[in-house]
Amino acid sequence: MSISAESRRVAPGHLPGDLAMWFFILAELSVFAILILAFAVTQALKPQLFGESRLLLNTSTGLAMTLSLLTAGLFAALAQEQVKRSRPRHGAVFLLMALLAGSVYVVLKLTEYRHLLASGLGMEHNTFFTLYWILTGFHFLHVLLGMVILGWLAERCRRGLYNVANRSGLESGVLYWHMVDLIWVVLFPLVYVLN
Structure with a gap:
């Protein structure tokens, strides 16, 4: 059996990565x-405040951040596939591309944070922005850790x-990055889009 055929065979019940x-x-x-539940419940209690506050965010920037994280996730998955095919150095290239795509998110998020702070929309502005800063800040820290892991x-x-x-x-490192992606896929519509 060739290595590539062996690498495609999955053991029954095998979870990728470490338990x-x-x-x-x-x-x-x-x-x-x-945190997401707290945001959703508070939004249900204060729909007008959340609707008005959400208009102060740039949905296009949120979408660009989403695309950058998903692109990084794709590159991380491709890196994993390269290692399965016994090409770890090709995997390194894809991981560096994932790191670059993740860096786009970091730059966009820091730019958004700076703009909001300059506009007086800090954590104490209102309930929406308190929850916005907690949710996105906590996620941002996970992205930074994910980038260290990718590197x-x-x-x-x-x-x-x-x-x-x-x-x-x-596999464990790539799983962590996919968790970061998954959370943002939920946060983006919740925070930037849904009323």
Whole structure:
């Protein structure tokens, strides 16, 4: 059996990555679920305030951030596929591309934060912006950690430390990044679009 055919075969019941990462992701998703629920309930109680406040955000910027994170997720998945095909150095290139796409999100988010602060729309402006800053700030910290992880994974791939038989660490890192993507896919419509 060739290596590529062996790498495509999935063991029944096999979860990618480490079990510890799955528990960590579950814990993080639980925290985000509580914050998202708090935002949704408060919006139901104060729909006019949330509708008016949401108009002060730039939906196009939110969409661009969404596309940058999803693009980074795609590149991270492609890197994982390269390692499965015994091409870890190609995987390193895709991880660097993921890092670059993630950097677009960081620049856009920091620009948005600076604009909001300059407009007097800080955390204490109103309930909407209190929850906006908590939700997006907490997510932003996860993006930064994800970028550190992507950089670390890229270096390990460049050094050829991941292969078909030893890729659990890579899978765990990519899983973390996909969690970051998934959360933003929920946050973008919740915070920027839905009334």
